[in-house]
Amino acid sequence: MNLTWVNGKYLEDEKACLHVSDLAIQRGYGVFDFFAVTRPVPFFLKTADSQPGKPGKPFLLSSYLDRFFHSARGLNLEVPVSREELNRIIDEFIVKNNLKKHGIKLTLTGGYSEDGYQPVAPNMIIRAHELKIPTKEKYQQGFRVMTHEYQRSTPGYKSLDYRHAIALIPTLKERGLDDVLYCYHGIITEFPRSNFFMVDQNDRIVTPASHILEGITRKAVLRVARDHFEVQERDVFVDELINAKETFLTSSTKSIMPVTQIDGHNIGDGPGKITRKLSELLFELADDFEF
Amino acid sequence: MNLTWVNGKYLEDEKACLHVSDLAIQRGYGVFDFFAVTRPVPFFLKTADSQPGKPGKPFLLSSYLDRFFHSARGLNLEVPVSREELNRIIDEFIVKNNLKKHGIKLTLTGGYSEDGYQPVAPNMIIRAHELKIPTKEKYQQGFRVMTHEYQRSTPGYKSLDYRHAIALIPTLKERGLDDVLYCYHGIITEFPRSNFFMVDQNDRIVTPASHILEGITRKAVLRVARDHFEVQERDVFVDELINAKETFLTSSTKSIMPVTQIDGHNIGDGPGKITRKLSELLFELADDFEF
Numbered sequence: 001m002n003l004t005w006v007n008g009k010y011l012e013d014e015k016a017c018l019h020v021s022d023l024a025i026q027r028g029y030g031v032f033d034f035f036a037v038t039r040p041v042p043f044f045l046k047t048a049d050s051q052p053g054k055p056g057k058p059f060l061l062s063s064y065l066d067r068f069f070h071s072a073r074g075l076n077l078e079v080p081v082s083r084e085e086l087n088r089i090i091d092e093f094i095v096k097n098n099l100k101k102h103g104i105k106l107t108l109t110g111g112y113s114e115d116g117y118q119p120v121a122p123n124m125i126i127r128a129h130e131l132k133i134p135t136k137e138k139y140q141q142g143f144r145v146m147t148h149e150y151q152r153s154t155p156g157y158k159s160l161d162y163r164h165a166i167a168l169i170p171t172l173k174e175r176g177l178d179d180v181l182y183c184y185h186g187i188i189t190e191f192p193r194s195n196f197f198m199v200d201q202n203d204r205i206v207t208p209a210s211h212i213l214e215g216i217t218r219k220a221v222l223r224v225a226r227d228h229f230e231v232q233e234r235d236v237f238v239d240e241l242i243n244a245k246e247t248f249l250t251s252s253t254k255s256i257m258p259v260t261q262i263d264g265h266n267i268g269d270g271p272g273k274i275t276r277k278l279s280e281l282l283f284e285l286a287d288d289f290e291f
Numbered sequence: 292m293n294l295t296w297v298n299g300k301y302l303e304d305e306k307a308c309l310h311v312s313d314l315a316i317q318r319g320y321g322v323f324d325f326f327a328v329t330r331p332v333p334f335f336l337k338t339a340d341s342q343p344g345k346p347g348k349p350f351l352l353s354s355y356l357d358r359f360f361h362s363a364r365g366l367n368l369e370v371p372v373s374r375e376e377l378n379r380i381i382d383e384f385i386v387k388n389n390l391k392k393h394g395i396k397l398t399l400t401g402g403y404s405e406d407g408y409q410p411v412a413p414n415m416i417i418r419a420h421e422l423k424i425p426t427k428e429k430y431q432q433g434f435r436v437m438t439h440e441y442q443r444s445t446p447g448y449k450s451l452d453y454r455h456a457i458a459l460i461p462t463l464k465e466r467g468l469d470d471v472l473y474c475y476h477g478i479i480t481e482f483p484r485s486n487f488f489m490v491d492q493n494d495r496i497v498t499p500a501s502h503i504l505e506g507i508t509r510k511a512v513l514r515v516a517r518d519h520f521e522v523q524e525r526d527v528f529v530d531e532l533i534n535a536k537e538t539f540l541t542s543s544t545k546s547i548m549p550v551t552q553i554d555g556h557n558i559g560d561g562p563g564k565i566t567r568k569l570s571e572l573l574f575e576l577a578d579d580f581e582f
Contacts, residue, residue: 004311014310016311017309017311019305019308025309025400025451028315028320028451028452029453076461117484119460166366169367
C-alpha cells in the first residue's frame with residue numbers, strides 16, 4: 001500500500017502532491033468517493049479470513065462509481081477517464097498495492113486554476129487508506145451523539161465540504177461524544193459521514209428521505225430490510241426520537257453502528273435486536289449485488 | 292514574482308506543492324486571506340505610478356492579519372508563526388518577489404491528516420497573485436448580478452468554502468451575468484467574494500449588518516462614508532432594491548464596483564454620483580490607516 005495514482009501516474013505515496021494552485025487548496029472545490037476493498041466481517045460473525053493473501057474485491061463498486069460521476073457532474077467537473085477505464089484502473093490499483101482490507105478514495109478537484117476561482121482541467125487522485133473498523137467494544141457500547149442545527153447545501157453531491165463538521169470536533173471531544181447528528185427546523189437529516197436510521201415502536205425501519213447524501217450502505221440496508229420489515233423513507237422529526245426503540249447509523253467504513261444515546265437520552269440497551277439482524281443481513285449481501 | 296513561501300521555506304512557485312493527505316484536498320478544510328500590495332488607482336484618478344521600481348506596501352495589512360488570525364481560531368487552526376513574525380515575513384516576501392501591483396494570499400490548511408478528518412499541524416502558504424483589476428469599461432458598465440437563496444454557515448470566518456458559488460459559475464456565464472448576490476429568507480447578505488451596499492432615496496449608505504464576512508474594504512468604506520453621509524448597517528430586504536438609487540459592491544481586488552442591474556432590474560445609469568464619491572474617498576485613505 002504505497003502507490004498513489006495521480007492524473008494517470010503511479011507515484012510513491014510520499015511523492016503524491018498537488019501544486020498549491022489547485023482549487024481544492026484555494027477554494028475547497030472538489031468531490032470524492034470512498035469504498036471498501038473487502039468488507040470487514042462483523043465481529044459477531046468473526047471467522048478466519050476466507051481468502052488469505054488474495055487481493056480484495058470492492059463492495060458495491062458500481063454504486064460508488066455511479067455516485068462519483070454524479071457528484072462530478074453536480075460540481076461541473078469532468079472525470080478525466082471513462083467509466084470503463086476507471087474500472088480497469090481500480091482493478092490494477094488493487095493488484096499493484098495488494099489491497100485486502102483497505103478503502104480506496106477517489107478525489108477529483110477543480111484543477112490548477114490560475115485565477116483561483118474558476119475550475120479548469122480537474123486533478124484526479126486514487127489513494128488507498130487503512131480501513132479503521134470500529135472495535136467490538138465500540139459496537140457493543142454504540143455511538144453517543146448530539147443533534148446540531150445545520151443543513152448542507154446540495155448534500156446529494158459528495159463534495160469536499162466538511163468544514164462545519166470538522167470545526168465541531170473539539171466540542172464533541174469536550175463532551176465525550178462520537179458524532180453530531182444534523183437536523184434542520186426539527187427534522188433529522190444525517191451525520192456528516194453517515195446516514196441515520198430509527199426502529200420505531202412497531203419495528204418499522206425509518207430513515208430520512210431528503211436533504212441528505214444517499215449513502216451506498218444506506219441503500220444496501222434499505223434493500224435487505226425490505227424483505228423482513230416495513231420500511232419508511234420519510235421526514236423524521238427530532239421529537240420522534242423519544243419513541244425510538246433502536247437507532248443506528250450506516251457508512252461505508254462502519255457498516256452498521258448502533259447509536260445508543262442522543263442528546264443525553266439513552267436509546268435501548270446496547271445494540272438492538274433489529275440492528276444486529278440488519279448487520280447480519282447486510283454482510284450476507286453479495287459483493288457485486290446490483291440494485 | 293516566483294517565490295512561494297510554504298511552511299517557512301521559499302520555493303520556486305512551480306515546486307510549491309502540498310501532499311495529497313492535506314486536509315484542504317481531503318475535506319476542503321482551511322482558511323485564507325488576501326490583501327493588495329499597493330492599491331490600484333481608480334481609473335478616473337489615473338496618474339503616473341508614484342513610486343516606480345519600489346516594492347509596494349500592503350493596504351490596511353493590520354486589519355487583514357486580524358481577520359486571518361480570527362478565521363484560524365474559528366476553525367481551530369493554529370497559525371504556526373506569531374503575528375510579529377508574520378509581519379516580518381510579509382515584508383521580506385514583498386522585497387524578495389519585488390511585488391508592486393500584486394495581491395498576497397495567506398492560506399492555512401488542516402495539515403497532513405492521517406485519518407483524513409481530524410486537523411493536525413497546519414500547512415501554511417504565502418503566495419503572490421496578479422491583481423485582476425476591473426477595467427474602466429467594466430466600472431462604467433457596472434456589474435449585472437442575480438440574487439440567489441443561500442446562506443453560508445459561519446460566514447464570519449474566511450474559510451475555503453466557495454463550493455456553492457463556484458458551482459454557479461456556468462449559470463452566470465449562460466445568463467451573461469457577473470456575479471451572484473446571496474440572500475436568505477428575503478434578506479440580502481453578500482456576494483461570494485464581496486460585500487453589498489445600497490444608496491437609498493435619501494442618500495443614506497446602507498449595508499447588510501449580519502450573516503456576512505466583514506470585508507476590510509467594507510469597513511474602510513463605512514469609515515470614509517460616515518464623514519459625508521448617513522450610514523446604516525442593518526438587515527437589507529430584497530424588496531428594497533426597487534427603491535435603490537445606487538448599488539455597489541466592495542472587495543479587496545475590486546475596491547468599489549458599481550452594480551447596475553439586479554435580477555434584470557436596472558439601478559441607476561452607470562456608476563452613481565455617490566458611488567464615485569466613495570471610490571475617491573476610499574483611495575484617499577492612508578495605506579496604514581488604523582481603525
